[in-house]
Amino acid sequence: MVGPRVLQGESLEAFNEGIGYILNQCFALQTVIDYEIGDNNSHPKLEQLIADVRSWFAHSKEPHHIGELTILIKEGMNTAFDLVIRDGSAEDMAAKIMGIRAQCIVGNFENIKLLREQGKMNVLLLHSSQCDSAHCRYPNCRQMKGLFYHAKRCRTRIFGGCVICKKVWYLIQLHARACNKSECNVPRCSDVKEHRRRLQQQSNSQQRAGSSDGNDVEVANNAG
Numbered sequence: 001m002v003g004p005r006v007l008q009g010e011s012l013e014a015f016n017e018g019i020g021y022i023l024n025q026c027f028a029l030q031t032v033i034d035y036e037i038g039d040n041n042s043h044p045k046l047e048q049l050i051a052d053v054r055s056w057f058a059h060s061k062e063p064h065h066i067g068e069l070t071i072l073i074k075e076g077m078n079t080a081f082d083l084v085i086r087d088g089s090a091e092d093m094a095a096k097i098m099g100i101r102a103q104c105i106v107g108n109f110e111n112i113k114l115l116r117e118q119g120k121m122n123v124l125l126l127h128s129s130q131c132d133s134a135h136c137r138y139p140n141c142r143q144m145k146g147l148f149y150h151a152k153r154c155r156t157r158i159f160g161g162c163v164i165c166k167k168v169w170y171l172i173q174l175h176a177r178a179c180n181k182s183e184c185n186v187p188r189c190s191d192v193k194e195h196r197r198r199l200q201q202q203s204n205s206q207q208r209a210g211s212s213d214g215n216d217v218e219v220a221n222n223a224g
C-alpha cells in the first residue's frame with residue numbers, strides 16, 4: 001500500500017505533534033530560563049514558535065526549504081527568549097522536523113513515538129532534579145527521585161551490572177547530550193559533560209596527530 005504523498009489526517013496530526021516535541025525537547029534541554037511545566041509540557045512562549053512552524057508548513061508551497069525553516073526557528077527563539085542560537089541546534093531542529101515530516105508522509109510514526117517518550121522523560125528529569133517537595137504530585141516524580149536516590153547509593157553500579165543504575169545513566173546521557181547549562185541540577189549531568197569534553201579533546205589531538213602526515217582522520221564523537 002502506498003501512503004499518501006501529502007500530509008493529512010493522522011499523518012498531519014502526528015507531524016504537528018512531532019514539531020512540538022522537537023522544539024520543546026531542544027528548548028527544555030538547553031533552556032536558559034527556568035522551565036515551568038504546563039499542562040501540555042510546553043513553555044507558553046514556545047507555543048507561539050510551534051504554532052508558527054506548523055502554519056509555515058501548512059501555508060508555504062512545496063518544496064519546503066530547510067534554510068527557511070532554520071531562519072524561522074532562529075528568529076522565533078530570538079523573539080521569544082532573546083536567545084541567539086549559533087551552535088547549530090537550529091539547523092538540527094530543522095533537519096529533524098524535515099526528517100519526521102518525510103516519515104509521517106509515508107505513515108511511519110516510530111520516531112514520533114520515541115520523541116513522545118523521550119520528551120516525557122526529559123521533562124520529568126528536569127522537574128525531579130529541581131523538586132524538593134516530599135509529597136509532589138507530578139506524575140512519576142517520586143519514582144524518578146527514587147532512581148536518583150538509588151544511583152547515589154548503589155554499590156553494584158553499572159560496572160557491577162545494576163539494571164537500575166543503567167536506566168538512570170541512560171536517561172542522564174540523553175539529557176546531557178544536549179544540555180548546555182554550566183550549572184545543571186540534573187545529577188551527574190556535569191560529569192557526563194566533562195567526560196564528553198575529554199573525549200572530544202582526545203579525538204581532537206588524535207585528529208591533529210593524524211593530519212600531520214596528511215591524513216584527514218574522521219573521529220566519531222557521538223555514539224548513537
Ligand SMILES: [Zn+2]
Binds near residue numbers: 127128133137138141
Ligand atoms: Zn516533583
Ligand SMILES: [Zn+2]
Binds near residue numbers: 151155156158162165
Ligand atoms: Zn544500582
Ligand SMILES: [Zn+2]
Binds near residue numbers: 176
Ligand atoms: Zn544538564
